[in-house]
């Protein structure tokens with residue numbers, strides 16, 4: 336059985352004070368991590384508050400990015416080693432906003448995945464197509480290619496413990512959710528890609544999230560699909576009540 340994993344991605348929002356207020360509001364209201372893993376991915380400046388909170392509460396913590404070297408002269412980058420030492424559980428990598436605005440390549444993302452494992456954390460690896468690619472019928476091949484490149488040289492054990500997030504770019508922040516059938520179809524392609532690269536056992540263990548305008552009103556329907564094990568949620572994760580509704584969704 337794959338444990339559902341619902342992750343908020345705050346993107347470049349919330350300062351440490353706002354983070355503290357959010358955490359106060361969700362305190363004592365999260366499901367046990369054996370039932371649903373609740374995760375928040377926050378800006379680096381807010382991570383200290385999250386890791387302190389997670390010592391007493393069933394919250395898993397994620398950085399939104401990191402560099403692929405452990406330390407050194409890389410001004411402005413975030414060290415995966417330092418994140419690990421702070422107690423972070425996950426790092427989101429390959430988000431479409433990082434690919435689009437910061438020109439991150441599949442090769443960068445693969446190097447980051449290796450750095451995250453080297454530092455005893457787990458990656459949440461994003462993939463997804465543009466509207467043009469979807470309309471040209473290229474979605475499945477594109478997503479399979481992104482996953483194949485991101486996982487290059489990772490061991491079966493590493494991949495089995497990874498989280499893969501399918502986020503169609505046209506559904507991010509647009510209010511336009513992929514239908515649950517569209518989301519399921521591509522999440523299935525992601526799982527099949529892992530099965531081809533590794534084996535059915537690894538594919539059966541890896542957790543796959545859908546992201547793109549997920550909200551309390553559609554989470555249960557998305558989670559009912561066979562290959563969807565969780566959500567990666569931007570806008571609807573910012574408000575504590577909405578986040579609590581997401582992680583406490585009734586399947």
Ligand code: 13P
Nearest residue numbers: 344507508547548569570
């Ligand atoms: P929205 O939920 O705001 O569409 O964002 C999705 C996303 O990019 C999560 O990583």
